[in-house]
Amino acid sequence: MCRECPRLGHSDARTDSDHKLVVVMVGLPARGKSYIVKKLKRYLSWLGFQTKIFNVGDRRRLAGSADDYEVSGTGTTTRLERTKSNSGKTAMHNQQQQQQPCADCNKPGTQQHTSTARQGDMQAASCTQCDTRHSSTFFDPDNKKAKQLREQVAMEVFEDLLRWLQAGGQIAIHDATNSTIERRSALINRLRSETDVNLLFVESICTDKNIINRNIRLKTQSPDYVGIDPDVAEADFRARLRNYERAYRPIGTAEEKYDVQYCKIIDVGKKVIAYNIQGFLESQVVFYLMNMNLDPRVIYITRHGESEDNSVGRIGGDTGLSSNGERYAKALARFIDRRRLEFTAEVDEQNHRLEMFMASGTSSGNNSEPESVSSHSSNQSIDYSSLRLKVKPDFEIWTSMLKRTMETVEHFDPQRYRIKNIRSLNEIYAGRCEGMTYEEIATQFPEEFEARQLDKFYYRYPGIGGESYADVVLRLQQVIVELERIRHSVLLVTHRAMARTLLSYFMDIPTTHMPDMELPLGYVYSCEPRPFGNFLRVWRYNPDTDDFDEIDSSTALKIRYPKIMISDRKSPASSAHHDQHNLLPSPAETACSANT
Ligand code: F6P
Numbered sequence: 001m002c003r004e005c006p007r008l009g010h011s012d013a014r015t016d017s018d019h020k021l022v023v024v025m026v027g028l029p030a031r032g033k034s035y036i037v038k039k040l041k042r043y044l045s046w047l048g049f050q051t052k053i054f055n056v057g058d059r060r061r062l063a064g065s066a067d068d069y070e071v072s073g074t075g076t077t078t079r080l081e082r083t084k085s086n087s088g089k090t091a092m093h094n095q096q097q098q099q100q101p102c103a104d105c106n107k108p109g110t111q112q113h114t115s116t117a118r119q120g121d122m123q124a125a126s127c128t129q130c131d132t133r134h135s136s137t138f139f140d141p142d143n144k145k146a147k148q149l150r151e152q153v154a155m156e157v158f159e160d161l162l163r164w165l166q167a168g169g170q171i172a173i174h175d176a177t178n179s180t181i182e183r184r185s186a187l188i189n190r191l192r193s194e195t196d197v198n199l200l201f202v203e204s205i206c207t208d209k210n211i212i213n214r215n216i217r218l219k220t221q222s223p224d225y226v227g228i229d230p231d232v233a234e235a236d237f238r239a240r241l242r243n244y245e246r247a248y249r250p251i252g253t254a255e256e257k258y259d260v261q262y263c264k265i266i267d268v269g270k271k272v273i274a275y276n277i278q279g280f281l282e283s284q285v286v287f288y289l290m291n292m293n294l295d296p297r298v299i300y301i302t303r304h305g306e307s308e309d310n311s312v313g314r315i316g317g318d319t320g321l322s323s324n325g326e327r328y329a330k331a332l333a334r335f336i337d338r339r340r341l342e343f344t345a346e347v348d349e350q351n352h353r354l355e356m357f358m359a360s361g362t363s364s365g366n367n368s369e370p371e372s373v374s375s376h377s378s379n380q381s382i383d384y385s386s387l388r389l390k391v392k393p394d395f396e397i398w399t400s401m402l403k404r405t406m407e408t409v410e411h412f413d414p415q416r417y418r419i420k421n422i423r424s425l426n427e428i429y430a431g432r433c434e435g436m437t438y439e440e441i442a443t444q445f446p447e448e449f450e451a452r453q454l455d456k457f458y459y460r461y462p463g464i465g466g467e468s469y470a471d472v473v474l475r476l477q478q479v480i481v482e483l484e485r486i487r488h489s490v491l492l493v494t495h496r497a498m499a500r501t502l503l504s505y506f507m508d509i510p511t512t513h514m515p516d517m518e519l520p521l522g523y524v525y526s527c528e529p530r531p532f533g534n535f536l537r538v539w540r541y542n543p544d545t546d547d548f549d550e551i552d553s554s555t556a557l558k559i560r561y562p563k564i565m566i567s568d569r570k571s572p573a574s575s576a577h578h579d580q581h582n583l584l585p586s587p588a589e590t591a592c593s594a595n596t
Contacts, residue, residue, distance in 0.1 A: 296389040
C-alpha cells in the first residue's frame with residue numbers, strides 16, 4: 001500500500017486512485033433500504049473509503065409541503081424557495097391557535113400531530129413552524145405539484161452528493177425510493193457529465209409479507225409520524241405505499257439500455273441478481289450484501305486471558321497464559337454458558353414485545369400478494385409464528401493461531417461449541433519490534449516509536465511482515481463478511497489490535513479512533529445486530545467474585561490519550577488526538593432512528 005496516499009481503496013488490484021462510486025438505492029418504502037444503506041456505509045467506511053449517505057426523505061421533510069414552496073427554474077438546477085406569503089399565513093394561523101412546542105423543531109406552533117390525532121387528520125398533522133409531515137396524498141403520482149417537488153428534492157440531494165464527491169468523497173449513497181424509470185433516467189443522465197464516477201443501482205425487493213408488515217408497523221415510529229397515533233400513521237403509510245406501488249417500476253431493460261450496473265437484493269440477500277458488475281468496489285458491495293441476515297445472534301469479542309508476555313509488558317510473541325489468564329479462561333467458559341441461556345430468554349421476551357406491538361395495530365394483515373400488503377383490511381390477522389425470531393442452537397468460538405487465545409478457550413465443552421483457530425485473527429505483527437516492551441522500542445527505535453504515535457492507523461512496523469492497523473483491516477475483511485453471513489452466535493477470542501478493529505466495524509467507530517480505543521484485558525463486548533445498528537453490551541471480569549459484571553456500555557469504549565514520549569514538541573497529530581477524545585459515538589447514536 002502506498003505510504004503517501006495509504007487509503008485502502010488506493011492502488012494495486014483494488015481500484016485506481018480516482019475511482020468514485022455512486023450507489024443509488026431503489027425500492028418501495030418499507031423494503032429495508034435504510035437498513036442496507038446504513039450497513040453498507042459502515043462497512044465501506046471501515047474499509048477506509050470516504051463514504052456518505054444522502055437521504056432524500058430527510059430533505060423532503062425539511063422542504064415542507066408543496067404549497068409552501070415555489071419551484072423555481074426547471075430541470076436539475078432549480079432550488080426550492082419557501083414562499084413569503086405562506087410564512088405570513090402560518091404566522092397568522094399561529095396567533096389564533098394554542099402554541100405548543102413541536103417535537104421536531106422545538107418551536108412553539110400549532111400542531112395537530114398529537115397522540116389524539118386520528119385517521120383523516122394526517123393532512124393537518126404538520127407543525128406549522130417546521131412543516132415536517134407529509135400525508136399519503138403528497139405521494140400520489142397524480143398530485144403534480146407534490147410530484148414535481150419530490151423530483152426536485154431528489155435531484156437537489158443528488159447535486160449535493162456530486163459536490164461532495166468532487167470535494168474528495170469516494171462513495172456516495174443516494175438513499176431514496178428512486179422507484180420510477182423517469183427518476184432513474186434523470187439520475188443516469190445527470191451522471192453522464194461526471195468523469196470517473198461509476199454508478200451502481202441497488203434495488204431492495206421484499207416478497208415476505210410478514211417482514212413487510214413488520215416494517216410498516218415500524219414506520220409508525222418514523223420522523224414523518226412523530227406524535228401521531230400509530231394506527232392513524234399506519235393507515236396513512238399504507239395509503240402512501242399504494243401510491244408508490246402505482247408508479248413503481250423495478251429496474252430492468254430500461255436501465256440495461258444505458259449499460260449501467262445494478263444488483264437486486266431479494267428478501268435480505270436470500271436471492272441476489274447482479275447485472276453488468278464490472279468495478280472491483282462494486283463487486284465487493286454485491287458480495288457483502290449477499291451475506292446479510294436478520295437472525296437473532298450475538299457476536300462476542302474478548303481478548304485472551306493475561307499471557308506471560310502481558311505480565312511483563314512485552315508486545316507480540318507467542319507465550320501461554322499466566323495464572324491470572326488461566327482463571328479468566330475458566331470464568332469465561334462459565335460466563336458464555338450462562339449467556340447462551342440468557343440470550344434465548346431475551347429473544348423470547350423480544351418476541352413477546354414484538355407481538356404486542358404488532359397486535360396494537362388494527363390494519364396489519366395477511367395477503368397472498370406480497371406487493372399489495374398496503375391494501376390489507378383490518379380484520380385479517382398476521383402470522384405471528386413466522387415473525388418470531390428464533391435463536392439458532394449452534395455456537396462457534398473463533399481464536400487466533402497463537403497460544404494465548406487457544407489456551408483461553410480450553411475450558412469450553414467441545415460438544416457444545418465448535419472451535420476454530422483462524423490465522424487472520426492473529427495479533428498485529430510488530431516486525432522488528434516483536435517481543436519488546438514499549439519502553440525498549442522508545443529507546444532503541446525512537447523515530448519509529450514517534451512515527452507510530454503520530455499516525456498509528458497507517459504506521460507499519462519495520463521489518464519483514466510488520467503490519468499497520470490499515471493492513472489489519474484488510475486481513476479481517478473476509479472475517480467480517482463471514483460474521484455477517486453466519487446465522488448463529490460467535491465468540492471471538494483475540495488480541496487488542498484485533499478487538500479494536502472488529503469493534504470499530506460493529507460499532508461504526510471511525511478508523512481515526514480505532515487504534516486508540518482503550519480495550520483492557522478482562523472485558524467481553526457483545527454486539528447484537530438490530531434493525532437500526534448493533535446493540536452493544538459490555539461485561540468486565542471481577543477477580544474478587546471470579547465472575548463478570550455488566551457495565552455501562554455508553555462509557556465502555558474510551559479513547560486513550562496517546563503520549564508522545566520522545567519529543568516534547570507538540571505535534572499537530574497529538575493535539576488532534578486530544579480533540580478526538582470523547583468523540584466516540586454512543587451506542588444510542590450508533591443504533592440510529594428509523595428513516596424513510
Ligand atoms: O500488548 C498486547 C498487544 O496485543 C501487543 O501484542 C500488540 O502489539 C499491542 O497490544 C497492540 O496495541 P497497540 O496497537 O496499542 O500497540
